Amino acid sequence: MLKSVTVALALSLAAAGAAQAQNLHVNPANGAISRAVKVPAGSEMLYVSGITPRPLNAGAPQGTPPQWADTKGQVTSILSQIEEILKAQGYGWEDVVMMRVLLVGDPAKGGRMDFAGMMEAYMAVYGPLKNRPARITSEVAALVQPGMLAEIEVQAAKKP
Numbered sequence: 001m002l003k004s005v006t007v008a009l010a011l012s013l014a015a016a017g018a019a020q021a022q023n024l025h026v027n028p029a030n031g032a033i034s035r036a037v038k039v040p041a042g043s044e045m046l047y048v049s050g051i052t053p054r055p056l057n058a059g060a061p062q063g064t065p066p067q068w069a070d071t072k073g074q075v076t077s078i079l080s081q082i083e084e085i086l087k088a089q090g091y092g093w094e095d096v097v098m099m100r101v102l103l104v105g106d107p108a109k110g111g112r113m114d115f116a117g118m119m120e121a122y123m124a125v126y127g128p129l130k131n132r133p134a135r136i137t138s139e140v141a142a143l144v145q146p147g148m149l150a151e152i153e154v155q156a157a158k159k160p
Contacts, residue, residue: 023097023157025131032123033135038098043157046095048085050102050153052143053077068147071106071114075121078152083125086156094131095156101137102151113139118150 024038039045055066068074088094095153101122103113115137126132133154143151 015153021133022159023095027130027132032119032126032132033099034132035134037134037156039097041062042160044160045148046089046091046156048082048154049155050100050151051078051081051085052145052148052151054081057112066145066147068149070108070117071103071149072117072121074148074150075101075118076124077154078150079121079125082152086154091156091158093125094129095158096133096154097157098155099133100153101135101144102140103137104140104143104149106149114149 023040023043025034026036026038027034053068054077056069056073057064057067060066069077083093086095101118103115103118105111106114106117118137142151
C-alpha cells in the first residue's frame with residue numbers, strides 16, 4: 001500500500017513539474033528570431049490563421065477600392081490585430097512560438113519584397129522582448145486582394 005501511495009505521489013509531482021515547464025527558446029545572441037522553440041508536452045496551444053492588413057480607408061463607402069499602406073504599415077496593422085487575438089485568449093507576444101510571414105514584392109521597391117520594412121514593424125513588437133518566435137519569411141506572388149503586401153500567421157503555446 002505504501003509503495004503504491006509513493007508511486008502515485010511521485011507521478012503527481014512529475015506531472016506538476018511538467019505543467020510548470022516553460023517554452024524553451026533557442027536564441028542566438030541578439031537574434032531577431034529563435035532558431036528553435038521547444039514546447040513542453042501538455043502545453044495549451046493557440047493557432048492564429050493568416051491575418052491580412054486593414055485597408056487605410058476602412059469604413060469607406062462600399063465599392064470604394066481599398067487603399068493600402070506600405071509593407072511596414074501593413075505589418076504593423078497585422079501585428080496589431082494578432083495582438084488583439086492573443087490578448088483575448090490570454091496569451092502574449094512571448095507565448096508566440098512560430099510565425100510565418102508572407103510578403104509580396106512591393107512595386108515601389110522594384111517588385112522586391114520589403115524585408116527591411118517588415119523587420120521594422122516586427123522589431124517594434126519584439127525588440128524589447130527576450131523570447132522571440134521561430135519564424136519563416138517567404139515571398140509570394142500575390143495575396144487575396146491586389147495591393148496587399150503581407151500576411152502573417154502565428155502559433156502560441158503556454159502552460160495550462
